[in-house]
Amino acid sequence: MTQPHGETPSAETTPPVPAAPTAAERPVLVVDYGAQYAQLIARRVREAHVYSEIVPHTWSVEKMLERNPAAVILSGGPASVYEPGAPAVDAALFDAGVPVLGICYGFQAMAHALGGAVDAAATGEYGAATVAVDEPGVLLTGSPGEQAVWMSHGVAVTAPPEGFTVLARSAGAPVAAFEDRERRLYGLQWHPEVKHSPLGQRALENFLYRGAGLRPDWTAGNVVAEQVAAVRAQVGDARVICGLSGGVDSAVAAALVQRAVGDQLTCVFVDHGLLRRGEAEQVEKDFVAATGVRLVVVDAREQFLGALAGVTDPETKRKIIGREFIRSFEAAARDLVAESGASGEEVRFLVQGTLYPDVVESGGGEGAANIKSHHNVGGLPDDLQFELVEPLRTLFKDEVRAVGLELGLPEGIVWRQPFPGPGLGIRIIGEVTAERLEVLRAADAIARQELTLAGLDRTIWQCPVVLLADVRSVGVQGDGRTYGHPVVLRPVSSEDAMTADWTRVPYDVLARISSRITNEVREVNRVVLDVTSKPPGTIEWE
Template structure:
């Protein structure tokens, strides 16, 4: 087995990451996650990259993702045969499998037979890729075309009713492929197949850990920042907390954290940040009271994109003033704060249209919501990580579990959990309802079972109710408990009925403006986790 690799961008350094080439797949990010779960570092690159660009990253292996196109469609993405002649181990999945077969002289045909969802495959010869697999196994397929004949030198490993060549390999050249999606949980032995490729086919060792992330990012931050001053927008959530802790480890006193109380926070959050984060890190923290400013900027706005972009713009303007104040207070006349730290995660980038061909689902305040005239250079040490990886890094840095395991909370805060205009009165109603829901979920021991539970105020909707023998005309609130691994997909959490009953009873009893509590049972897709 090859020596352990250290991810690097140095072309003269050791082998770099496993590159996941994205052909527009729903699951490209999931492939990268599964590789990282195998403790091997991975990165996603667009299919428009040339072979030269890929090889410049010194990849330890390449995985070709699935995609929505047919290999026969006009303008469909293709794979340069040179990739397979470069001596780099390659795994093709679904569309990537078909593109590999076609590029190497195999036969791919439109058979008219489609396989979608759960499918059974027969393993005729396990080879390297399917070592340890039973003869019959359940997998997840999503294809119309199929490989009818393997390229010369390849061994057929498995078949299915609609795929005479469902998996193949040329172990001598470290080239492998499968028609099904090993990255999804519905493929019962999918992770084993991926690990067979990584460990046996590519000769990699499972050595990538949160400690590697810390060491790599500390080095990268020092190289980027030098001796410049840095400011970090601390929200109180795990993302910004971990980002700040990484930067502090890298540059120490050059960092000042700014916590903006924009009035869109949940109950008790200002006090928690000032108490827990400062106590655990010793970082210098400046709290800015900008509640009136944000409410004034949001007055009259009801469109969610407008609200997100307004909040993003005001954040930056507050940071710019805070940076000037930091310099003034330090007496460092003429010294600028050049860098702004953000806790941007990979799902934020994807949903904001940050990937090649990615749709703009919604503009996250720290990605699509940034103003064009931004006066800072960004430091985003978590930009390629998923939430669970961020939590692991936070624990590695010694942050307390109260911060690390806090439920995700959007940067725009309660501003995007009020459907309609954001006002002081509506914020107080939602804060009270949210606090009750969080308290009851914690008391029931469900904090680790639920990814997050947004409470949404339908501020522009009223419904008739009866309370105290009298008619009421109050607002409904929506409970949105979801379970997820990385926020790319999610399912609604089956909260016990007695817990839901306690939440509903307390909200309608203790929050006079609310007379109805409803439950959102929509998965993602089609719905996003937040309503706006």
């Protein structure tokens, strides 16, 4: 409504300006069609400072639209659009007014749903390929006439749907990219999300910024502001405890919640006896010094070892550890209430450093497979008495580190190698005993020390040391026969723990680690190296 000249609207008559939706309230949805790179697409969108979430292809268009998406990206996948039972795209998505980008299978499924021609490719393209750009349009703005890309297809779009402009072609794809600028629909046959497509990030950003009109405003600072507001809204003036493990995730979660609610937070560090050497002392010294938070230390070593006695199955271990953590937090909460006397309020909320990879691997979300139950997701007991506060649940590890730095945590905490909540309990293959834990602690301490001395702490994501407790091998030490345990070194490099490759540690460093372990840890007579990527292997053995 226009005001008469010279008048200003009064506070009583002017409606309040609604707050702009946060990034999490208008995500870019990445629809997963079974691609090995779906997680990577979501990461690349976030690297463009736009918030993204992954959803299964089984979601209906109505369910997707309930999330109020700013845009939708259809991932690649192993199927062919003509295979019986192949996942299809509901054409209603393209009439919803939401910008859509199809990639590989998603590109073909879009073309098929809109009446384009999709057929067996004259030449299958797997790996490095070259595309010729005939018309840059919106999607390929800034692209040269030819560019290197990464392809993986035996089916191709041979004719675009009505209203689409062909942007690029390749030897095996007459239509390698297209767009309908008016309807804000776009597609690429190649994989822009992989590093082997050097200009792929530019194409993704062209879609996000030019095609969908989004702003690159999802930053660590905005994440902190959004999550502080969300925690305050959830918690109110209630008391909160945070399970502090010594790892990066719980430290950042605790610092973020402390920023939100201050003295309402008490951190609880449970010494479950499954820690690395010096871990408990380091947590007490470093984190409290950095944040000034109130910390309660619970000695639960006998409790956890008793619960794990005789257990060898890894899923059972994780669930037991998750259950005993909660029991320890419940006991700590009761003690805090008792300390407060008659005026003591019940502790309603428990903060956890749950990350997006934890949720995905634990089968979180419709359509996700349960790879392994993380103790803080699938391992929680059914009779949980707390309401969970999980401010990092939608973040990848590197994003958590950025948030930690934004919160002012020292680099020594932020860049600490990830350490799983279940600790060494899932790095002992077999029953967990006090004796086996001491063996593993000694070997782990040596490996960590030598990697640090070699200056590899930033190069290696983490290096689990695994004790094959139920395996023995013959060795020779001191001219005598030994029958000791092997340990496995698992050095890996990763951005976010969703995928990983084994780190090529220099041979001289590996030699020093092996020599020291076999000389200083008498129960170990063999050191082996795990050279498996993820997938197919996970980072931890259990």
